[in-house]
Amino acid sequence: MTILLNEKSRVVVQGITGSEGSFHTRESVKMETNVVAGVTPGKGGTDLDGIPVYNRVSDAVEKEGANVSGIYTPAAFAPDAIFEAIEAGIGLVVCLTEGLPVAEMIKVKQALKGSGTRMIGPNCPGITTPGVGKVGFMPNFIHRIGNVGVVSRSGTLTYEMIWQLTGLGIGQSTSVGIGGDPIVGSGFIDILELFEKDPQTEAIVMIGEIGGTAEEEAAEFIQTQVTKPVVSFIAGRTAPPGRRMGHAGAIISGGKGAAEEKFKALERAGVFVEKNPAEIGRRVQEILKRSAA
Amino acid sequence: MKIHEYQAKKLLLDYGIPAPRGGVAATPEEARRIAGELAGQVVVKAQIHAGGRGKGGGVKPAAAPDEAETAARSILEMQLVTHQTGPEGKKVRKVLVEEASAIRKELYLSVVVDRSRGRECVVFMASEAGGMDIEQVAATAPEKIVKCAVHPAVGFSPFQARKLSASLGLDAGQSRQFAEIVRNLYRLFLEKDCSLVEINPLAITEPGQLLALDTKINFDDDGLHRHPEIRELRDPDEEDPLEVAAKNAAVNYIKLDGNVGCMVNGAGLAMTTMDLIKMAGGEPANFLDVGGGASAEQIEKAFRILTSDPNVKCILVNIFGGILRCDRVSAGLIQAAGKIDMKLPMVVRLQGTNVEEGRRMLQESGLRFTVADGLYEAAQKAVSLIGS
Numbered sequence: 001m002t003i004l005l006n007e008k009s010r011v012v013v014q015g016i017t018g019s020e021g022s023f024h025t026r027e028s029v030k031m032e033t034n035v036v037a038g039v040t041p042g043k044g045g046t047d048l049d050g051i052p053v054y055n056r057v058s059d060a061v062e063k064e065g066a067n068v069s070g071i072y073t074p075a076a077f078a079p080d081a082i083f084e085a086i087e088a089g090i091g092l093v094v095c096l097t098e099g100l101p102v103a104e105m106i107k108v109k110q111a112l113k114g115s116g117t118r119m120i121g122p123n124c125p126g127i128t129t130p131g132v133g134k135v136g137f138m139p140n141f142i143h144r145i146g147n148v149g150v151v152s153r154s155g156t157l158t159y160e161m162i163w164q165l166t167g168l169g170i171g172q173s174t175s176v177g178i179g180g181d182p183i184v185g186s187g188f189i190d191i192l193e194l195f196e197k198d199p200q201t202e203a204i205v206m207i208g209e210i211g212g213t214a215e216e217e218a219a220e221f222i223q224t225q226v227t228k229p230v231v232s233f234i235a236g237r238t239a240p241p242g243r244r245m246g247h248a249g250a251i252i253s254g255g256k257g258a259a260e261e262k263f264k265a266l267e268r269a270g271v272f273v274e275k276n277p278a279e280i281g282r283r284v285q286e287i288l289k290r291s292a293a
Numbered sequence: 294m295k296i297h298e299y300q301a302k303k304l305l306l307d308y309g310i311p312a313p314r315g316g317v318a319a320t321p322e323e324a325r326r327i328a329g330e331l332a333g334q335v336v337v338k339a340q341i342h343a344g345g346r347g348k349g350g351g352v353k354p355a356a357a358p359d360e361a362e363t364a365a366r367s368i369l370e371m372q373l374v375t376h377q378t379g380p381e382g383k384k385v386r387k388v389l390v391e392e393a394s395a396i397r398k399e400l401y402l403s404v405v406v407d408r409s410r411g412r413e414c415v416v417f418m419a420s421e422a423g424g425m426d427i428e429q430v431a432a433t434a435p436e437k438i439v440k441c442a443v444h445p446a447v448g449f450s451p452f453q454a455r456k457l458s459a460s461l462g463l464d465a466g467q468s469r470q471f472a473e474i475v476r477n478l479y480r481l482f483l484e485k486d487c488s489l490v491e492i493n494p495l496a497i498t499e500p501g502q503l504l505a506l507d508t509k510i511n512f513d514d515d516g517l518h519r520h521p522e523i524r525e526l527r528d529p530d531e532e533d534p535l536e537v538a539a540k541n542a543a544v545n546y547i548k549l550d551g552n553v554g555c556m557v558n559g560a561g562l563a564m565t566t567m568d569l570i571k572m573a574g575g576e577p578a579n580f581l582d583v584g585g586g587a588s589a590e591q592i593e594k595a596f597r598i599l600t601s602d603p604n605v606k607c608i609l610v611n612i613f614g615g616i617l618r619c620d621r622v623s624a625g626l627i628q629a630a631g632k633i634d635m636k637l638p639m640v641v642r643l644q645g646t647n648v649e650e651g652r653r654m655l656q657e658s659g660l661r662f663t664v665a666d667g668l669y670e671a672a673q674k675a676v677s678l679i680g681s
Contacts (some may be wrong), residue, residue: 102408207561212408245564
């Protein structure tokens, strides 16, 4: 088993005819992802390499049985795309788009509450389950099927970590980029909960960064609810306060969100904290060996 | 995005929130004219994007127009140093001249977004301990801060204003005025995509009226696309010139104090690269994310920005080639380094797709690249090249 994506996943790509949407759809198809439809309002009736394009998400659900959506629409239209996917009953929405205003995300969180939809992102690299496929833009070659769950707030740093694991022969059950915005659809806790329940996952790598209190909240959750070993790194120890470090959510403000506080909270919770990101892979290897012995 | 106090007060007034009458001046003569129009006691306040201006000598009272002119003359063009500016301070280019008020009491009121899990809403914070740094109040006397979360689906309810005003010990008349202020503040916060509105102090003046004596408003950068009128308030003089150049080149750059310049693709990896430089005993000169794509043009622009910082003694390039292939990155690096006549030592660490080809190209280019394999090794090599 894996989390979020599996052999029953039928993906619809919202914004499939755009340059990002079409490029990454093709990349995901190379990885055997089951992309069953695309949606671009006004382009219904056309196709992308034989993948039918519809005007509305509900058409993709009714005609193609879509149950997962990847959203590539520009920021100004992304909230509308998310609401449409929720309304159509899509079970898993992955929003890759960057630049959604916080005020819109507050509304999105309201719409998600009580719906049957789980959302990942926005401003994230998406989800990859090796052997099943991907929604998003993690590079195809970095992954390997295995037993480590990866969850992270960033993009290239996550690829780097996955690639380290793969280089050591350690595969991944699923890798999830939850996104770098202040408010995201699913947080660390949501994904940790899934990895904890997933029989395939034996250890978890959690990559955090400065800003907010998501890592502190996750530490509390890990202490009481997670039995599997968690290895963690936090990016941004040298970041100055009050500056937005690329990601909208990566900012130390009001004396909160510094890396040291997060490292401390994780250490207290019994997490294997690794301050040198070049050593994450080896640390995981060591822990897996120890638990196998 | 940050704006000046005078711009923030204009927004408050637009939303019916009481603030002192005043005007902005770029010369001492203008300050004199404004003080003359206001008549009576005025305050002359330096306009820079930083707090703590009073302690640094950036705020002065004046009883008459010629005093206002003198005050403005001493403040304008000064290099104002506060706890938020860093030791080099910030040059003052404008002053706000406004009516002085007799003050009975100073309160604190702010609006922020609570991003913590399961909450995700707009929150009001009020305190009787106004005029002080709220972070300090939170650390020493947290019981003096009252918070009030606004349910996004319900919006702001009058009972919440009553809750806040009760904690502030306001009388009936002030409570009515306060409820109006809070309601309008919520409207301003949402309509303009703010990330922070702070009124500190919110004064109770001698006749017993509420007045926003000082205010700070920040905006969500991701909301700016739908507020051209707010974008116009941007003051490039307040930003580092290199950061302005980077913004124009669509490169994500933040200047720091160290001497190891770095260029990375992706924000998380860029922060991590800074951390590794520090871990290796060096100091990063900047944060620079060339984006997931990192085209040859982007790399060239990034190089130009990095090399125009005179503190930079060595450059570390750290690229994880995903969809973007390493050989393409190498081609971009060689092209850019050739064009801008790079004199600084440079360490390049490539990882990912087509990495062997990328490294071979660098080594055969004849340019002075030190190639590194590992993430930490790259940082160590860069730090060791300082002064070489």
